[in-house]
Amino acid sequence: MTALETAANQTQAANDPIEIIAFYLGEQQFCVRTTSIREIRGWAKSTPLPHASPEVMGMMNLRGAVIPVINTGRKLGHGWSEPTERSAIVVAELGGAVFGLMVDRVSDILTIDQSLVQPVPEMTSGFDKSYVEGIIAHQGDMICFLNLGRMFPEPSRSDFFD
Template identity: 30%
Template sequence: MDNAEKIAAKAGNFQLSCFYIGEALCGIDIDQVQEINKQISFTEVPHAPEYVLGIMNLRGRIVTIIDLAKKLGLGLSNLTEESRIIIVSSKEEHIGLLVDKITDVIMADWKQVAPPPSNIKGVQGKYFQGVLNVKNKLVAILDVEEVLAVERG
């Protein structure tokens, strides 16, 4: 099933938690977000893929932290006061996605979502479910399962 068919199969309103990775404005379906964490401390893991920053202990649960910019081919994230880790749940695991800046939560309708172009600002389109035009800004909707697919081998 391609992205256009996946979008057509979805219906109704949903909420997007929006954030920046460099200049790219992205969003994740809020149903996949467990929490947004300001604590950016982690332990490096030897021999991990270069986009894996390390692991952190989040209230007794080990969470793998991924540099989302590196994973998407946008270089490395710059750690700043605005950097955050978005904790997402995928296949009963918690994964932390390092992003440059959190913006806001927006309401959207799947009818307004267009399939992603094959290349979004240098980012591989396969990592996105679609794009949404909000107030003359293009929001790329992240496909969390696709981004994390390699992590599970």
């Protein structure tokens, strides 16, 4: 493959559409790729577990399988989010581990060009961008694009998925 063909393939990949699910935590909008999302459920109370990780709200029964429910706000360092009637559980799967992410509300499922994902700006202190894949400017809003694989890497998943 020539350098010109390689550059053309990279340009095409940057314009390939990606599907995301957008949701709110407080007033801030976030999104993740739909490829790791199994379903979206309305809020249902979870059963707390003693000595669980601080972000684990508890466990829920998903059609006979018991899965952990994560307080997404807490996981992202925003503090504990209290569920409301508008809250939802976004059921995700990573490497065979199934878990629920409690979000304040789901806003949209979008198909966007990958070229719309902007890099996270460099900041001097107090900001850990390891969970963030990029920022998407969409209809006057800024959507923080999260990377679930970085939020829940293989070794840490065993803390609450086994």
